[in-house]
Amino acid sequence: MGDKKMHCTSCGEKISDKAEICPKCGVRQFREKSFCATCGTGLKPNQEMCVQCGTSVKQTGTASNSGGLEPWVAGLISFLVTGLGQMIMGQGKKGALILVGSMILGAITFGASIFVTTPIAIIDAFLIGKKKKAGIPVGEWEFF
Numbered sequence: 540m541g542d543k544k545m546h547c548t549s550c551g552e553k554i555s556d557k558a559e560i561c562p563k564c565g566v567r568q569f570r571e572k573s574f575c576a577t578c579g580t581g582l583k584p585n586q587e588m589c590v591q592c593g594t595s596v597k598q599t600g601t602a603s604n605s606g607g608l609e610p611w612v613a614g615l616i617s618f619l620v621t622g623l624g625q626m627i628m629g630q631g632k633k634g635a636l637i638l639v640g641s642m643i644l645g646a647i648t649f650g651a652s653i654f655v656t657t658p659i660a661i662i663d664a665f666l667i668g669k670k671k672k673a674g675i676p677v678g679e680w681e682f683f
C-alpha cells in the first residue's frame with residue numbers, strides 16, 4: 540500500500556496524508572483551511588464542511604494560536620532569564636531591552652538590581668501572558 544494522498548489545506552496541492560507540513564508551501568496542515576483536504580476544493584474562511592464531498596473541515600482552535608503560552612510559564616521563563624518570557628510571547632525587542640537593561644543595571648549595582656528588575660520582568664511577563672491568553676491584542680512595546 541502506497542501513501543494515501545490528501546490535498547494541502549493551505550495551497551490545495553496533492554501531498555502525502557502523512558505530511559504534517561506541506562512540502563509545497565511549507566504550511567502546517569489544518570492550520571490554514573483554504574482547501575478541502577479530501578477533494579481539494581477551495582473553502583471559505585468560516586466554512587465548516589466541504590460542500591463538494593461532505594467532509595467536515597477539522598477545527599484546530601486557531602483562536603488561541605498566539606496565546607499558547609500559559610501566563611505563569613512566561614513568568615517562570617522571565618524568572619530564569621530576565622526578558623526571555625517577553626521574547627517568547629512575541630515582544631522580541633522589548634524582551635531584549637529588558638535583558639540588556641537588567642544586565643547593565645546588574646553590572647552597575649553589583650547584582651543588587653536583580654531584586655528589582657527580575658520581579659518586574661516576571662510580573663510583566665505574567666500579565667502580558669494573561670492578556671494574550673484572553674485574546675487581547677498586545678503591542679510590541681506594551682508593558683503590564
Ligand SMILES: [Zn+2]
Pocket residue numbers: 547548549550551552561562563564565566
Ligand atoms: Zn501547501
Ligand SMILES: [Zn+2]
Pocket residue numbers: 575576577578579580589590591592593594
Ligand atoms: Zn471536499
